[in-house]
Amino acid sequence: MxxxxxxxxxxxxxxxxxxxxLFTKNRSCSCTMPGVWRAVSFCDGCAVIFHSPLGCAHVATLMDLGAQYRIIGDHQNENLDAVPLISSNLQEKDTIFGGSEKLRGCIAHVMKTWQPKCLIIATSCVAGVIGDDVEQEAEDAEAEYHIPVLCVPYGGFLGGEYSDGYFQTVRLIMERFIQPQPKIPGHVLLFGDQMGPCGQYAREVKRLLACFDLEVKWQFPGYVPFGEWNELSTASLLIPLNYAGQTQGGLEKTATAWTERFDTPSIRDVYPVGWQNTCTWLRKIAEFVKDKAKGEAVIRQEEERLKEYVKSxxxxxxxxxxxxxxxxxxxxxxxxxxxxxxxxxxxxxxxxxxxxxxxxxxxxxxxxxxxxxxxxxxxxxxxxxxxxxxxxxxxxxxxxxxxxxxxxxxxxxxxxxxxxxxxxxxxxxxxxxxxxxxxxxxxxxxxxxx
Incomplete structure (x- = not known):
């Protein structure tokens, strides 16, 4: 507190x-590039390039500062290392002569320094205005270095906002690296961020799922190593970390697409936020494991925790x-x-x-x-x-x-x-x-x- x-x-x-x-809008006015970065920011084996001025990468790296302070305040130990985020360092002269050569040099530097297994390139407003063919540069880099190179050419603020960059990166990963495959009983995939595995939402969901002998294996997209992306569709249950009635439609749509594409059961119509919703959510989990009596027992156990604390x-x-x-x-x-x-x-x-x-x-x-x-x-x-x-x-x-x-x-x-x-x-x-x-x-x- x-x-x-x-x-x-x-x-x-x-x-x-x-x-x-607090001023709110129906649609936020933000940049697509931090969304791209956030979608893979703790995926070991990846590297992200912003085809942008230096300041863009600096802003993105500061995004997690508040979340890190919150996690420290919750006495949690965040032990994940962020993947490299590098700017191609576009400058004023590049607006005249183009920045493609800068990007090629940046890619070469990243490959030599970090040897990533997957490279993701996001484009800035400057690159969008210049008109650099970043998609072609990504294809050329993939052919030269023999690793997958994903490109999200949204042009910073020009092509959308934060969530557009985030969910487009998720879609590219789903389409390229993940295929339908048999499910492993008891394995759960959390879908969404919510301050990551150390955040209160993910910690609580893991605790409650453990009551049903369900194990959270991954939290996608931002916290799964590149080498494990192809295993994600083996999860037998998908749990979106969402809030009913709030503006996370992109998460809903992508979770629905995941369910349809990989035939993974999911619980998307209720979320464990607030006590009544938590009870409903627990009953949904009980239905999934085909043990309604267990669900009611867990609810009674959790309600007893509340009563004991209130008594004190x-x-x-x-x-x-x-x-x-x-x-x-x-x-x-x-x-x-x-x-x-x-x-x-x-x-x-x-x-x-x-x-x-x-x-x-x-x-x-x-x-x-x-x-x-x-x-x-x-x-x-x-x-x-x-x-x-x-x-x-x-x-x-x-x-x-x-x-x-x-x-x-x-x-x-x-x-x-x-x-x-x-x-x-x-x-x-x-x-x-x-x-x-x-x-x-x-x-x-x-x-x-x-």
Missing amino acids: EIMQANNHTVKHNNKLATKW ILPVTQNKIAVLGIGRGPRWYNPAETLNTIQRMNMTLSAVILYDKLMADEKDAVISAVEDWKKVSQFPDIPIISNGDYKDCLEQADVLLTTDELPGNPVKQFFIPMVPLAGTDGELIVMRTIYRLLCLYGNKGGIAYA
Whole structure:
């Protein structure tokens, strides 16, 4: 848990408390090249060339910095080495005379220095504007060095965004290196990234699958050695690491393509994010192994873990006044899981407040989701405040569970993770963080992140 003291002043606009804004778009504006890099970044035996200026490779190598800090904070040991990432070092003069010669020299340097077994080339905006025939250069390099050379000639920002580069690289690997073959019972292939094998999602999925004697053999695409790519279709089950309702359509489509191409069963309609979804997901796993009784036993075992932990923290959490603040639309956030956590911890929910940043349609959808939860949970009297006048309820609250930081507000704040945590451990992490926040000395102030 990380705790940061809130500012000592309150920001007000027309007597309404301000939130830190998060701008979202239906489509991100990002570069395809980091996506290519990420798809093979820990695949031993590969090397990646950016046909680009030096700065592009520098930016891509910094992508994992936040994830590495998070893994260290979780007391995990990330022991994977990234594959070489090299820039062809395009410069201003190359925009006039072309950069093909630079690329050929870069390929020769990579082959001499690292001797990769597979080479992947991604093209930058500069290369796209120049018009270098990078695909032909890739073919020539393959003929000269007798190794597979993949090319993703999307031209940086010109040909798409991050996920386009990522999933195109995955498709090229699937088409070229993987063939249908007999399955090995009990072997599971995780599909997606989510901070890699050391990330909370992958760790929790592995733990839960082990309850059914299922072994995670690989995490594809970014964490499988090149020499094992041709074995991936032997997995008897494909598990996408995804979130229902979020913008990972590329992962869904590629997982579907994998299932159809290699005849691998997969579980794609529910994901172990939030306790209710985790229970549904566990029942799906039980159906796959044809042991429904085992599934129910695992659910009871996991539920007992939650109950035992709640019992240990009730002296602190019981009857504490909580407020839920929502500034993310339904595309990014499902309030039911947070509401269930508040209820599980025996806290008193005094209000649900909707921040001004929500668009009208988002606000309507969030209100509908909260009202549906109130009916199921039999809490009809909880007010939903959407007019911005929520200062009084915050002053009376012990803790605010919020999707957005409130700068300068004296209430203790728990920042609801942007990326939901998976499984039982995810629920325990959230409850533990809220509990520790409530244990902080003093009645007010501070913000905690799960």
